[in-house]
Amino acid sequence: xxxxxxxxxxxxxxxxxxxxxxxxxxxxxxxxxxxxxxxxxxxxxxxxxxxxxxxxxxxxxxxxxxxxxxxxxxxxxxxxxxxxxxxxxxxxxxxxxxxxxxxxxxxxxxxxxxxxxxxxxxxxxxxxxxxxxxxxxxxxxxxxxxxxxxxxxxxxxxxxxxxxxxxxxxxxxxxxxxxxxxxxxxxxxxxxxxxxxxxxxxxxxxxxxxxxxxxxxxxxxxxxxxxxxxxxxxxxxxxxxxxxxxxxxxxxxxxxxxxxxxxxxxxxxxxxxxxxxxxxxxxxxxxxxxxxxxxxxxxxxxxxxxxxxxxxxxxxxxxxxxxxxxxxxxxxxxxxxxxxxxxxxxxxxxxxxxxxxxxxxxxxxxxxxxxxxxxxxxxxxxxxxxxxxxxxxxxxxxxxxxxxxxxxxxxxxxxxxxxxxxxxxxxxx
Numbered sequence: 001x002x003x004x005x006x007x008x009x010x011x012x013x014x015x016x017x018x019x020x021x022x023x024x025x026x027x028x029x030x031x032x033x034x035x036x037x038x039x040x041x042x043x044x045x046x047x048x049x050x051x052x053x054x055x056x057x058x059x060x061x062x063x064x065x066x067x068x069x070x071x072x073x074x075x076x077x078x079x080x081x082x083x084x085x086x087x088x089x090x091x092x093x094x095x096x097x098x099x100x101x102x103x104x105x106x107x108x109x110x111x112x113x114x115x116x117x118x119x120x121x122x123x124x125x126x127x128x129x130x131x132x133x134x135x136x137x138x139x140x141x142x143x144x145x146x147x148x149x150x151x152x153x154x155x156x157x158x159x160x161x162x163x164x165x166x167x168x169x170x171x172x173x174x175x176x177x178x179x180x181x182x183x184x185x186x187x188x189x190x191x192x193x194x195x196x197x198x199x200x201x202x203x204x205x206x207x208x209x210x211x212x213x214x215x216x217x218x219x220x221x222x223x224x225x226x227x228x229x230x231x232x233x234x235x236x237x238x239x240x241x242x243x244x245x246x247x248x249x250x251x252x253x254x255x256x257x258x259x260x261x262x263x264x265x266x267x268x269x270x271x272x273x274x275x276x277x278x279x280x281x282x283x284x285x286x287x288x289x290x291x292x293x294x295x296x297x298x299x300x301x302x303x304x305x306x307x308x309x310x311x312x313x314x315x316x317x318x319x320x321x322x323x324x325x326x327x328x329x330x331x332x333x334x335x336x337x338x339x340x341x342x343x344x345x346x347x348x349x350x351x352x353x354x355x356x357x358x359x360x361x362x363x364x365x366x367x368x369x370x371x372x373x374x375x376x377x378x379x380x381x382x383x384x385x386x387x388x389x390x391x392x393x394x395x396x397x398x399x400x401x402x403x404x405x406x407x408x409x410x411x412x413x414x415x416x417x418x419x420x421x422x423x424x425x426x427x428x429x
Contacts, residue, residue: 030285
């Protein structure tokens with residue numbers, strides 16, 4: 001009995017950490033999409049997406065190496081080898097969805113595409129309920145907060161999209177294609193969270209999961225780019241000709257990984273149903289980048305500004321509802337039943353998986369001497385950034401650099417604040 005009470009207390013205390021991770025993910029995921037605006041500078045969507053995935057690949061190896069070390073990552077992976085294929089599958093879904101978002105941004109703009117693909121939170125809630133017993137035993141009060149909060153976030157996003165679509169000059173057929181691309185990305189991203197949750201119920205560290213995840217990303221994106229981008233030679237020629245702007249897209253991919261890591265920890269500690277809607281507050285930050293930096297809404301009327309404010313408030317209210325909807329004891333028991341099912345299926349120790357779910361397994365990697373290849377991985381990442389950075393030129397877009405500075409400061413504070421909380425509570429476990 002005492003052990004059950006202790007677990008309930010620990011799980012409740014982790015709710016705040018999961019909420020912080022979800023909100024920090026929103027800040028970074030919103031900012032990371034801004035460089036894909038360069039698709040309007042003449043680059044093909046496949047070249048944009050491939051350049052972004054290359055940045056993602058570098059980040060998904062560099063950050064886990066810095067935070068935990070490759071020895072820890074590979075021990076964690078080999079302890080649960082059945083999850084490797086799930087991670088590759090999730091990465092493949094991400095690559096296709098990310099390519100669709102680039103088409104959506106090209107055809108309907110960043111401020112419109114964001115709310116459409118962010119309906120993935122509703123898809124994620126459904127999968128969490130169906131497959132992992134999330135929200136089972138939550139009761140009407142908590143369940144209505146989570147679902148109502150998610151619906152409020154989606155409603156606010158749709159309202160923002162309605163306003164922006166009135167002030168966007170686009171052809172009808174092209175707009176339809178962009179909307180379909182954004183909705184396709186929503187479906188794939190909503191389904192992608194199934195492998196996430198499966199991994200974390202089995203006790204895998206998010207840093208280990210994303211390391212393999214990126215193999216599926218890069219492989220799938222490379223295949224798509226070669227098949228639909230005209231082949232290896234034309235694609236290489238396009239990237240080389242545009243190397244003065246590739247740095248910004250590469251940087252966008254790197255920033256996306258920071259946001260995705262926070263999203264992964266949110267999914268681990270509060271589940272799909274709570275973590276994904278919270279991270280989908282990236283719509284607010286996408287709106288900020290689109291409107292303040294790129295001037296997408298420069299000519300809106302006072303009535304439209306009122307609707308933008310209403311939509312933004314709806315999203316904030318939805319996030320508040322979800323933030324205050326900590327899982328009660330009965331829902332936590334349903335979560336442990338889901339862990340038990342995974343343990344029975346794959347021969348895992350239940351106590352170890354529960355401890356990992358609560359961030360209680362830190363490992364002894366901090367006492368180990370880092371192998372030389374850890375330093376080599378970081379050095380290679382720095383070299384890639386320097387090589388691309390030395391060729392960079394200012395993007396051929398009109399931007400408000402004062403707002404760029406302000407939003408970058410917000411990014412830094414979100415990363416440092418939430419990163420410190422994760423280190424203090426879990427040592428990034």
